[in-house]
Amino acid sequence: MADLVVHRPEGLYCPPGDFYIDPWRPVDRAVITHAHADHARVGHGHYLAAASAEGVLRTRLGDMNLQTLPYGERILHNGVAVSLHPAGHVLGSAQVRLEHGGQVWVASGDYKVAPDRTCTPFEPVRCDVFITESTFGLPIYRWCDDSELFADINAWWSRNVLAGRASVIACYSFGKAQRLLSGVDPSIGPIIVHGAVEPLNRAYRAEGVELPATQLVTDVKDKADLKRALVVCPPSAAASTWMRRFGDASTAFASGWMQVRGNRRRGGWDRGFVLSDHADWPGLMRAIGATGAQRVIVTHGSVPVMVRYLTEQGLQAEAFETEYGGDAVEGDAQAAPDVPPDGGAAA
Incomplete structure (x- = not known):
């Protein structure tokens, strides 16, 4: 059975749907999990994102051809059922659920399972294959309340x-x-x-x-x-x-x-x-377990550690090489916009 998501030079591609998820090169159709700079880039022909992400996306990327979708609502595109579900990462962050040919895949983008009053809480989505980050994918990372x-x-x-x-x-x-x-x-x-x-x-x-x-x-x-x-x-x-x-x-x-x-x-x-918008080690393990997925693909962070650990737990684990930067990329990506619009000259 063919995979619903494959790696291409432009990004993570859904062959039957003919669209990309968080592509890092300009493409015709992009599904965006959230508005951080390593996942949402300028230059795509058409964007699909969660409805609550519209304001932050337009603030960061400017004018675009943007279609929004409420959490949980399904659309059919080239025979692929697509829905977006809360990722708990930042305002408007979403996991992308794909269903086609009897398979269900979920691409989670970035996520956290800890409570956060500024965004909709993470929602576990049952699937056959789960694509996960591992920004803090080491056992030393455990957040306090x-x-x-x-x-x-x-x-x-x-x-x-x-x-x-x-x-x-x-x-x-x-x-x-x-x-x-x-x-x-x-x-x-x-x-x-x-x-x-x-x-x-x-x-x-x-x-x-x-x-x-x-x-x-x-x-x-x-x-x-x-x-x-x-x-x-x-x-x-x-x-x-x-x-x-x-x-x-x-x-x-x-x-x-x-x-x-x-x-x-x-x-x-x-x-x-210690304040993070990503899942800590226990959070990653809890989220992965809640999906019920037997196959897990790790995209960025402590990839070798996560793949090895998940394999030892009896899962089919592998990796996609991506250009996502985890918790570090925003510091660099924001360097240009950090010149404040109020003038910003040092007093």
Whole structure:
């Protein structure tokens, strides 16, 4: 029986449907799992994505020929039944379910199974073949509860307010920034966001996601507010002259990679907060098991480890070589848009 998804130079291709999933080269028809830069690229002729992804996709990619589909609704394309199901990764993220010729395949894109108030929770989808990421596909990666994480972040911010220092936390502009904002305590002080973050905040709010009030640094009237603010910006901005206006600030980085303390030291951050929009090791295993799939294809991350482990568990495991970048790509991909639309000159 022919595979429903194969690897091509352009990306992951569905032969009977004649379309691609998250292609990295321009193609005629692309199904997009979510709006991160390594999965959603410009230049495709026609895009299909989850309805809740429209705002963030248009914010990041501009004008496009975009068709949207509510979660769970099926369409038939060249005889292939296609539906999109929540991936729990970021706003509008989706798993792509394909059914054709008695087979069901699911391409998950990026996903997480932990709760997140900024996006629809991950939904296990039963299938014969599951295509999974493995960004944090090592047993050392195990996330703590959000309640513990945000208590730690709020305590750090509060201590900095008492010391008269700004609290600058670097994270990726789309997904991570909004999840961070949703969990902090705005009563501690003002919240300032970089110009790359605010347009995505607007897209989230337009989808009904509750976020605290935020402002651009050029909107700040009282300069004393800069000394007690929480500042949310992309990693590239934290290493730029944009930071000068905050003076002697305390810096932190929010990422799953902060699970390894050496990463914080190498980055020169004062603090590292373990916050990821990807599944940890237990989450990956739980998600894969919930699909009931006997064949699993691993796309990016700790691929050899995942393939070997799943094979040892009695599954048919293999890999697709892709150009997806996992949790690291957004820092590089956002470098150009990080010049804030508010002017951005260092004060």
